[in-house]
Amino acid sequence: MTGPQSPSDDERRLAELGYTQELARSWSGFTNFAISFTVVSILTGGLASYGIGLANGGPITMSWGWPLVSVMVLLVGLAMAELASAYPTSGGLYWWASELGGPVWGWFTGWFNLVGQIAVTAAIDYGAAIFTTVVLNVIGIPIGTDRTAIFLVFVVILALHALLNIVGPQLSAAINNVSAWWHLGGVVIFVLVLGIGARHHQSVGFVFTRTVDNSAIGFGGVAFSFLLGLLHAQYTFTGYDASAHMSEETRDAARMAAKGIVNTIVVSAVAGYLLIMAVTFAIPNLNDALDPAKNSGYPVIYILENSLNSFWSGLLLLIAAIAQLFCGYASVTSASRMLFAFARDGAVPGSRWWSRLSARRVPVNAVLFISVFAFVLLIPSMLVPAADAPTAYAAATSVATIGLYIAYGIPILLRQLHGGRFRTGPWQLGSWYRPIGIVALLWIVFISLLFILPTDDRGYPWNGEFTWNAVNYAPITLVGVVGAIAIWWLVSARRWFTGPRRTVDGMPARTAAGRSTAGVEDPPRQ
Numbered sequence: 001m002t003g004p005q006s007p008s009d010d011e012r013r014l015a016e017l018g019y020t021q022e023l024a025r026s027w028s029g030f031t032n033f034a035i036s037f038t039v040v041s042i043l044t045g046g047l048a049s050y051g052i053g054l055a056n057g058g059p060i061t062m063s064w065g066w067p068l069v070s071v072m073v074l075l076v077g078l079a080m081a082e083l084a085s086a087y088p089t090s091g092g093l094y095w096w097a098s099e100l101g102g103p104v105w106g107w108f109t110g111w112f113n114l115v116g117q118i119a120v121t122a123a124i125d126y127g128a129a130i131f132t133t134v135v136l137n138v139i140g141i142p143i144g145t146d147r148t149a150i151f152l153v154f155v156v157i158l159a160l161h162a163l164l165n166i167v168g169p170q171l172s173a174a175i176n177n178v179s180a181w182w183h184l185g186g187v188v189i190f191v192l193v194l195g196i197g198a199r200h201h202q203s204v205g206f207v208f209t210r211t212v213d214n215s216a217i218g219f220g221g222v223a224f225s226f227l228l229g230l231l232h233a234q235y236t237f238t239g240y241d242a243s244a245h246m247s248e249e250t251r252d253a254a255r256m257a258a259k260g261i262v263n264t265i266v267v268s269a270v271a272g273y274l275l276i277m278a279v280t281f282a283i284p285n286l287n288d289a290l291d292p293a294k295n296s297g298y299p300v301i302y303i304l305e306n307s308l309n310s311f312w313s314g315l316l317l318l319i320a321a322i323a324q325l326f327c328g329y330a331s332v333t334s335a336s337r338m339l340f341a342f343a344r345d346g347a348v349p350g351s352r353w354w355s356r357l358s359a360r361r362v363p364v365n366a367v368l369f370i371s372v373f374a375f376v377l378l379i380p381s382m383l384v385p386a387a388d389a390p391t392a393y394a395a396a397t398s399v400a401t402i403g404l405y406i407a408y409g410i411p412i413l414l415r416q417l418h419g420g421r422f423r424t425g426p427w428q429l430g431s432w433y434r435p436i437g438i439v440a441l442l443w444i445v446f447i448s449l450l451f452i453l454p455t456d457d458r459g460y461p462w463n464g465e466f467t468w469n470a471v472n473y474a475p476i477t478l479v480g481v482v483g484a485i486a487i488w489w490l491v492s493a494r495r496w497f498t499g500p501r502r503t504v505d506g507m508p509a510r511t512a513a514g515r516s517t518a519g520v521e522d523p524p525r526q
Helices: 009-016 029-048 050-055 059-086 093-101 103-138 147-167 169-197 204-209 221-229 231-236 253-281 286-290 299-307 310-344 364-377 386-421 430-450 474-496
Strands: none
Touching (some): 029 050, 029 103, 029 169, 029 253, 050 059, 050 221, 050 286, 059 204, 059 253, 059 386, 093 310, 103 299, 103 310, 103 364, 103 386, 147 169, 147 364, 169 253, 169 310, 204 253, 221 231, 231 253, 231 386, 310 364, 386 430
C-alpha cells in the first residue's frame, strides 16, 4: 500500500502563493507555448485585421510597421515573463498587480484584463466567422457572405468553442498542440503558394515605399495614417498572457510560462512577417484591394481570390479559417482561467458561481460567462449600417488591444517601483529589467492613446461626411468600464476586496519584498 504522494515543486510554489492545486496540472512547456501562440494566431490577427493596416499607411505599414511593433511587443513580453516566473498563478496580471501594489491595483488590472479578454475573444471569433462564411460558400454551402450570415456563423462558432472547452483540459492540450503546428505549417503553405503561384507580384519598391494616406484629419499625413495602421500588428500581438493564465495547469510553470510568453512573441514575429509579406507582394491592384465595393471590407479575401485560381485560394482560406477557429477556442480557454482566478478571490459578482469547477476540473461557468459577453460585445456590428460593420470590428480590436495592454502595463510599472526588493523567479532579466520595463511602459502609453482614435476619417467631427456610425467607440467603452469599476471600488469594493485570498494555511506566501503574509486573516467569501 503506497502512502500519499509528496507535492511537486509546482504545487509547493503554488501553496506558497496561497492556493491549493485545484486545476489539473497536465500541460507540458510546449503546450503552454502553444496556447499563447494560438491566441496570438498570426493567421487570425495578421489576416482578419490586415485591412486596418492596408487602409492606414498602405504597404509600408506591413513592411515597416510589423517589425517595429514586434520589437516593442517583445520588450513588453520580456517584462511580463519575469513576473510570470515569480508568480506562476492563473490570476496572472491581476495577481501580480495585487501582490506588488495592493488590492486597488489588482482590482483595476483584473477588470482591464477581463474586458480585454472578452473583447479579443469576440474579435477573434468574428474574424473567424468572416473567413468561415467564405469557405462554406466555396465548398458549396450557400449561406451567403452578408453581415447577417457572418453574425450567425459567429454565434455558432462561439457556442462550439464553449462546448469544446467544457469537455476537459486533456482535449484542450491536444487541440492547442495541433494548432501550433497547423499555424506554422499554414504559414509555410501561404508563403509557397503566394510566392510561386500568384498571378501578380508587386515590386520591392511597392511593398517598402508605397503609402496610403487615409487619416484625413488635417495634420500628420501619411505618417499619422501609418501610426493608425499599427493597430493591425498590435492587435495581432495580444493574448500571449495566456501562458501565465495556464500556469496552474503547466508543469515547471515558473520557467515554462515565462518561456511560453517570450517564444510566442519571437516565433509570431518572424512567421507573421513572412505571412504578411507574402500577402502584400501578391496584391493585384491596391486601389481595388482598398475598395469596399470590391473587397467587402476584407482585403485579404480579395487578394487571395484575385491572385490565385479557385482551388488554391479556397485552400488558403480554409487553412486560415481553421487556424482562426483554433485561435478563438484557445482565447476562450485563457479568458475563462483568468475569470476563474479573479472570481476565486471574490472580485466578480457571483464569484462562487464563476469559480466553480466541474468534475473534470474545468471552470464551466466561467467559460459560459466569457462566451455570452463576447456575443454581447459584437451586437453593435448588427446595429450599424452594413458599410460600417468593418468599423465596428476595428473598434472591437481597439478595445481588446487597449484593455489588454493597460492590464499588461500596470504590473510592469509596479515591478519598476519595487526595484531591487522584487523577488525574481528562476527566469529573470537581471539589471536589464529597468530599461526594458521603461521602454515597454512608454510604448503601452503611446498605443493606448493612439488606438482610441477613429480609423475611418468620417469618425472625426470636422469631416464633412461625419457620422456617428464611424466613430471609434473604443474610448467610450473603456471610459464607461473604467468609470463603472472606479465607482464600484469607491462605493463598495474597497471595503471588502482585499486582493488574492489564501486557500492554504501553514505555508506563508511571500510578498515581492520578501515579507511573510502568514497570520493575515482573509475576509470571508461573499
